[in-house]
Amino acid sequence: MLEIKDLQIHYGSIKAIRGINLKVPDGSIVTLIGSNGAGKTSTLRAISGIIKTAGGSITYNGENITNLHPEKIVKMGICQSPEGRLIFSNLTVEENLLMGAYTRKDKEGVKDDLEFVFSFFPRLKERIKQLGGTLSGGEQQMLAISRALMSKPKVLLLDEPSLGIAPLLVKTIFEKIVALNHSTGITILLVEQNANLALSVANYGYVLETGEIILEGKADELAKNEEVRKAYLGE
Ligand SMILES: Nc1ncnc2c1ncn2[C@@H]1O[C@H](COP(=O)(O)OP(=O)(O)OP(=O)(O)O)[C@@H](O)[C@H]1O
Ligand SMILES: [Mg+2]
Incomplete structure (x- = not known):
């Protein structure tokens, strides 16, 4: 379980996060x-260790990772799939994916996982030698998620995977995210503005x-919540 207690994040005098608590149970x-x-x-970014916290704690399986x-942390x-995708434009699809595996020593496992992400996103396999920067927005999103998967994470942090992507492709990507969770048991913390989805x-x-x-609250209950519907579901 990933657990956040009383987390605080400041940027100079701006208090961006003011004491939040959050639990992400394994497999959820x-x-x-x-x-x-x-x-x-x-x-x-605080969970990933990219920015420093101003207070509170982040633990993973009881271990303090703050x-x-x-x-x-990787x-x-x-592992985090960042907002705005941030893939390497001048590297090929394959090279981008291998960058995601840079902390790993098991070369055979890395090969297997390449095949695994290609089975999830066949479109990436078709474009294996194409430069990242020339992929469409949706394809870049698939690449960013796949690159994160190449580190073989137990917990995947996804920052707005739907951003700037056509509805049909968003649906595909979200179906893949759920399938991934079901088939591998990977834990997912999903950040979204698209509350409905x-x-x-x-x-x-x-x-x-x-x-x-x-x-x-439970997702299905939150989806029915009047406050949420008014503020985030455009009602
Ligand atoms: N490096 C920074 N320096 C100063 N302020 C920052 C910095 N990064 C974020 N902020 C501020 O912290 C607040 C939270 O930003 P954050 O990017 O976490 O929001 P968000 O929920 O991800 O928004 P969005 O949906 O637009 O991506 C914002 O007011 C933002 O301007
Ligand atoms: Mg954001």
């Missing part, structure tokens, strides 16, 4: 929803508003 899909600037990305070096099995695939959800969790 948990979503963190909220609008622009709520602090979703900041939360993921402010550990990002590489150490080695412990927590996120709540349709998650087990549990948290609603973040200007650095604070204002609501939480």
Whole structure:
């Protein structure tokens, strides 16, 4: 279980995250929803060790991982697919994927996992030698998720996988995310502005508003919640 207690994140005088608590049980899909600037990305970046926390703790299976070096956190099995995708434009699809496996020593396992991600996203296999920067937005998103998977994570942190992608492809990507969770038991913390979509695939959800969790509950119940529907489901 990944557990966040009383997490605080400051940028100078800006208090971006103000004491949030969050639990991501093993094998579950948990979503963190909220609008622009709520602090979703900041939360993921703190878990990944990319930014320093100002208070509180982050533990994984009881071990304190707060402010550990990002590489150490990847080695412990927590890997993030970043917002805006951030793939390497001048590297091929294959090279991008291998970059995701850079912490691994098991070359055979890496080969198997390449085949595994290609089985999930056949489109990437068709484009194996294509430069990352020339992929479509949706394909880049698949590549970013696949690159994170190449580290063989136990916990996958996804930052807005639906961003800027056509609805049909978003549906495909989300179906893949669920299939991945079902087939491998991988734990997923999904950050989304698209609350409808996120709540349709998650087990549990948290609603973040200007650095604070204002609501939480089972995903199907949150989806029915009037406050959530008004604020995030455009009703
Ligand atoms: N490096 C930074 N320096 C200063 N302020 C920052 C920095 N990064 C984020 N912030 C601020 O912290 C707040 C939370 O930002 P964050 O990126 O976590 O939001 P978000 O929920 O991911 O939003 P979005 O949905 O737009 O991606 C925002 O007000 C943002 O301007
Ligand atoms: Mg963000």
